[in-house]
Amino acid sequence: QLQLQESGPGLVKPSETLSLICTVSGDSITISDYYWVWVRQPPGKGLEWIGSINYSGKTYYTASLKSRVTMSVDTAKNQFSLQLTSVIAADTALYYCARLKVGGTGNLFDHWGQGTLVSVSS
Amino acid sequence: EIVLTQSPGTLSLSPGERATLSCRASQTLSNNYLAWYQQRPGQAPRLLIHGASSRATGIPDRFSGSGSATDFTLTISRLEPEDFAMYYCQFYGTFGQGTKVEIK
Numbered sequence: 001q002l003q004l005q006e007s008g009p010g011l012v013k014p015s016e017t018l019s020l021i022c023t024v025s026g027d028s029i030t031i032s033d034y035y036w037v038w039v040r041q042p043p044g045k046g047l048e049w050i051g052s053i054n055y056s057g058k059t060y061y062t063a064s065l066k067s068r069v070t071m072s073v074d075t076a077k078n079q080f081s082l083q084l085t086s087v088i089a090a091d092t093a094l095y096y097c098a099r100l101k102v103g104g105t106g107n108l109f110d111h112w113g114q115g116t117l118v119s120v121s122s
Numbered sequence: 123e124i125v126l127t128q129s130p131g132t133l134s135l136s137p138g139e140r141a142t143l144s145c146r147a148s149q150t151l152s153n154n155y156l157a158w159y160q161q162r163p164g165q166a167p168r169l170l171i172h173g174a175s176s177r178a179t180g181i182p183d184r185f186s187g188s189g190s191a192t193d194f195t196l197t198i199s200r201l202e203p204e205d206f207a208m209y210y211c212q213f214y215g216t217f218g219q220g221t222k223v224e225i226k
Contacts, residue, residue: 046219060215062215105153105172105173106214109212112168
């Protein structure tokens, strides 16, 4: 059964870099039908897609964060990661990693991690 | 950029009642590739419906999706206690703002 698990610091200082890793188990990250994504949810608010990456490193980022986001993939460890630079208080959120199934009936977020809360505060 | 607008913001209903949630797109959605997700408190979202009307694996048949072009609906035929949650529609990288289904 596919599982995703986020890991990383729960507290980041303003202007510093947020770094998270998602470890995938139960299936290979190299399957071509899927992208691997980060989605965030500020406390009490809705869902925001941050970006997607496939096994070969092809990336897509949401326009509003594109200048600050970098995603990478490590196929040997079956992991992918997120870096968000120059964080501000508005970046405080629950960060989810998820699998994105492409093609078929659209792009579907079909498996999710449990999420990790990242707070931006000095 | 496509914007998805969900209504109502909150739906107050009793167990056993029918819930009807709306998602309206700012442009016609190609191939009706709209999906719905449920998010219970403290949990990650869960895929319910894809392609506007196809239930995801393991989703009970009281959940159904319909609609096309710019207007889509998620219907829960008879609310169970575990159905009181947030619901989001999604098209590619865009999510609606959500509808909360709460106990009346």
